[in-house]
Amino acid sequence: MISKNLIQLADAAGYDAISFELGKAKERADSQLFTEAVMRLGRATEATLYAVAREFDVDLKLHIPALAALQESLIGAETMIMKSGGAAEVKLLANVSKKLSLAVADLMECENSRKGISGERVRGNARILNELILVVGDPSSRRRLKKNKELLNSVMNQRNSGAHACPIGSKREIDPGCFPKLAADFQDFIRAVIEVSIGERSRRLMTNS
Amino acid sequence: MNRQKQIQELERQVQVWLDGQSDGVRYVRSTGRHLKDSLEVDFLVLQPFPFAIEMMVSSSRGAIQVRAKRFLNQRISLAERFSRFLPVIVVTLESDFLDRFSFADAVFSVMDLPSIEALRENLNLDDAVQRVLKEGDPGEVHFSTSEDVVGRGCGISSFSELVSPHVTFPEKTLAQRLQRTLVPLKAEIEEGDESTSLKKMTPSKNGSMQSPSRSGRNSLLSFIRSRRVWPEFERVLYSFILERCGGEIKAKRFKKGGYQGQISRNVWHASNGRRVVLRRFMTSPGNISLRVQELIAEAWMTRAFTEGGIDAQVLLMGSTGGDVREVKTLKGITMAREPSGPFEIQHINLLEGAGWTVCPWDFENEKPDFIKVLEEIGHD
Numbered sequence: 001m002i003s004k005n006l007i008q009l010a011d012a013a014g015y016d017a018i019s020f021e022l023g024k025a026k027e028r029a030d031s032q033l034f035t036e037a038v039m040r041l042g043r044a045t046e047a048t049l050y051a052v053a054r055e056f057d058v059d060l061k062l063h064i065p066a067l068a069a070l071q072e073s074l075i076g077a078e079t080m081i082m083k084s085g086g087a088a089e090v091k092l093l094a095n096v097s098k099k100l101s102l103a104v105a106d107l108m109e110c111e112n113s114r115k116g117i118s119g120e121r122v123r124g125n126a127r128i129l130n131e132l133i134l135v136v137g138d139p140s141s142r143r144r145l146k147k148n149k150e151l152l153n154s155v156m157n158q159r160n161s162g163a164h165a166c167p168i169g170s171k172r173e174i175d176p177g178c179f180p181k182l183a184a185d186f187q188d189f190i191r192a193v194i195e196v197s198i199g200e201r202s203r204r205l206m207t208n209s
Numbered sequence: 210m211n212r213q214k215q216i217q218e219l220e221r222q223v224q225v226w227l228d229g230q231s232d233g234v235r236y237v238r239s240t241g242r243h244l245k246d247s248l249e250v251d252f253l254v255l256q257p258f259p260f261a262i263e264m265m266v267s268s269s270r271g272a273i274q275v276r277a278k279r280f281l282n283q284r285i286s287l288a289e290r291f292s293r294f295l296p297v298i299v300v301t302l303e304s305d306f307l308d309r310f311s312f313a314d315a316v317f318s319v320m321d322l323p324s325i326e327a328l329r330e331n332l333n334l335d336d337a338v339q340r341v342l343k344e345g346d347p348g349e350v351h352f353s354t355s356e357d358v359v360g361r362g363c364g365i366s367s368f369s370e371l372v373s374p375h376v377t378f379p380e381k382t383l384a385q386r387l388q389r390t391l392v393p394l395k396a397e398i399e400e401g402d403e404s405t406s407l408k409k410m411t412p413s414k415n416g417s418m419q420s421p422s423r424s425g426r427n428s429l430l431s432f433i434r435s436r437r438v439w440p441e442f443e444r445v446l447y448s449f450i451l452e453r454c455g456g457e458i459k460a461k462r463f464k465k466g467g468y469q470g471q472i473s474r475n476v477w478h479a480s481n482g483r484r485v486v487l488r489r490f491m492t493s494p495g496n497i498s499l500r501v502q503e504l505i506a507e508a509w510m511t512r513a514f515t516e517g518g519i520d521a522q523v524l525l526m527g528s529t530g531g532d533v534r535e536v537k538t539l540k541g542i543t544m545a546r547e548p549s550g551p552f553e554i555q556h557i558n559l560l561e562g563a564g565w566t567v568c569p570w571d572f573e574n575e576k577p578d579f580i581k582v583l584e585e586i587g588h589d
Contacts (some may be wrong), residue, residue: 005237005248012235012255138292140346199292202259206294206334 001183002026002037006191010048013194017047022190029183034174035162041186042159045152048190049128052197056135060123062116066103073099125156132193137203141196148192155186215266219302222319223252223262230325233257249286250297258329260296261287265310277311279499281506284312284338285345285563293342296332312338345509347564355554364574367530368491369429371572383449384572390445395432433491433529443475443489446525450487453576454583455480458487461515474511476519479587483520486511488565491527501556505563512564521586523579524560527570 002025011019021044028037053060077092106113129152133145158174166172174182203209227234235256239248252262263280265273280299287295296314301307304318314335317323323331366384370376372391378384432438447458456479477485488507492500508522557567568579 008237009253009255012237012253014235014256138294140289141292144289195290196292198255198259199290199295202296203292203294205258206296206332 001029001180002041003187006187006194009191010194013198015048015051015194018044018051018190018194021047022187025183029179032176034176034179035172037179038159038162038174038182038186041183042156042163044190045155045159045186046125048193049125049132050122052193053128053132055197056132056200058128058131058135059116059118060128061118061121063119063121063123064103064107064113064116065119066099066106066113068119070096070099070103125152132196136196136200137207137209138199141199141203144192145196148189151185151189151192155182155189158182158185212266215302216264219264219266219300219319220251223264223300223322226319226322227252227254234325249283249290254325257325259291260298260328260332261291263297263299263313265299265301273309274311275503278503278506280310281312281338281341281510282502285342285505285509288342293339294334296334298328298332312341314338341509341513343513345511345513347508347512347562350561350564352558352561353554353567358554358557361569361571361578364571364577365569366572367528367570368433369530372429372432378573379575382573382575383446383577386445386449387442387572390441391438394437394441398432398435398437399428429529439489446489447475450477450580450583453580454587456587461486477583479583481587483586484517485583485586486515486519486522488522488524489527490524491529497556501559504560504565508560508563508565521582522565523582524565524567525570525579526557526560526567 002022004026007019007022007026010022021040025037025040025044028034028040050060073092073096077089077096080092081089083089126149129145129149133142136142136145161172162174224238227236233256234254236252236254237248239251239253248261250261250263254260254262263283265276265280284297287297299310299313299316300319300322301310301316302319304321307316307318310316312335315328315332364384366376366378371384371387372395373388374392376388378388450456451458454477456477459476459478461474461476475487477487479485488504490500490504504524511522512519560567566582568577568582571577
């Protein structure tokens with residue numbers, strides 16, 4: 001269920017963390033510990049994104065502070081509105097709107113603010129993948145990554161099912177019957193990103209760009 | 210040394226060469242057991258720089274050219290995975306035929322492999338291959354489902370049916386026209402063969418005369434291989450197309466792209482200016498995988514090297530079929546038919562992925578599928 005060939009490919013390409021996580025996932029799967037195996041596959045997926053992003057100089061922690069603060073404010077306002085249920089809390093959105101106006105003005109005026117800065121938190125997987133799509137030079141490789149966006153979303157939802165307790169309080173395990181398909185999906189994504197990365201290495205070398 | 214032993218020896222020597230390089234060479238070997246696990250090539254070297262190695266044992270010039278199309282298909286698959294920029298070198302046992310291998314970025318005798326450093330400095334991507342990989346891309350394609358294929362299954366004739374005098378086809382259909390041309394031609398060719406074999410009759414040890422006996426199946430295969438069959442088949446086919454759809458048929462040949470053989474295609478020019486490559490294709494189940502690989506390479510080459518571009522590539526896909534025989538049913542005598550063909554949905558999808566519009570030999574229908582496709586393309 002976990003391909004030895006993929007582990008070897010990651011290893012030969014110099015992606016030690018990916019081959020390590022895949023190897024651990026294989027151990028768990030071979031021991032019928034499918035929930036743990038899915039968690040490892042999730043880590044292997046993230047390790048793939050991180051390794052390839054670092055290789056092509058994508059800053060994993062880059063963000064625009066004013067926009068990040070806005071997102072925090074919006075989440076805070078949402079929580080308050082739902083908790084109180086009163087109309088007064090809706091006014092919190094006006095504060096968010098005001099912050100947005102200030103951020104827009106700042107970003108319009110100051111070129112440096114648009115470049116972002118490296119923060120402490122690693123950006124979300126989907127955002128890292130989006131940025132990888134931008135840095136890959138070959139159009140067909142970009143298309144391949146784009147086609148895998150939904151797959152990333154799907155496998156990471158499954159990873160979350162493996163990593164988190166069930167919200168309604170019942171016991172939760174990954175269904176052994178579903179594991180082969182799930183493992184194949186994870187590996188399809190990982191294989192696609194690694195292969196695109198090897199292609200990008202070749203492109204840069206053979207075209208001197 | 211037989212071919213299998215030659216390949217094993219080559220593999221051993223390539224591995225010795227890779228392992229003998231300075232530290233830092235890392236590679237994987239193809240296991241080939243599972244489609245996704247297959248690397249498409251024998252070795253994929255990843256460090257110090259990515260390139261692929263395909264081992265080839267050269268034989269006759271003709272065999273190398275047939276292999277060339279399949280190798281181009283490998284390069285197309287590799288490019289879909291690792292981009293068109295991944296260099297591919299061919300390593301062979303002999304040093305005599307190096308210039309005969311098409312579609313490689315470099316060809317080396319295993320006795321004369323350079324160092325990895327020298328390879329890195331001197332390796333360039335082949336221009337013709339790059340053109341095929343860049344300009345031959347079919348872009349967005351439509352894939353049939355199993356239901357589509359089953360739905361198109363009626364009215365399909367195998368070649369053996371078209372050349373049988375015992376099958377009755379509906380009036381004025383392409384199947385009937387082909388049968389009226391092919392059945393007499395088959396009889397004529399067989400008659401010629403018999404008179405030739407009579408001349409070759411030799412007395413056996415016990416004194417009786419021997420003639421090479423030929424089963425019905427051999428007779429069919431012999432007919433398929435006759436040089437006279439396909440020009441006649443195409444004459445009837447094209448006349449049917451021109452009658453139904455208008456336009457004109459022009460032959461197009463090209464010899465480019467490092468391919469030393471010749472690709473010959475018939476192109477239907479619709480009256481609205483659109484151009485459609487038409488390809489007749491027939492095979493038996495045993496050959497289908499290899500032929501599909503060749504057809505994929507042909508589709509990419511044709512697109513890359515046809516000046517002015519083409520609007521579609523239509524593949525008329527038929528099967529040899531078996532011998533037709535009569536069986537008795539409760540309702541009387543009924544014709545028993547062989548399955549419509551060796552083609553499965555994965556083969557059709559592979560061809561569609563290369564840009565072919567795959568149409569069956571539904572020549573018994575009043576309006577076969579390929580006519581519908583041509584009408585649509587030729588419609589203003």
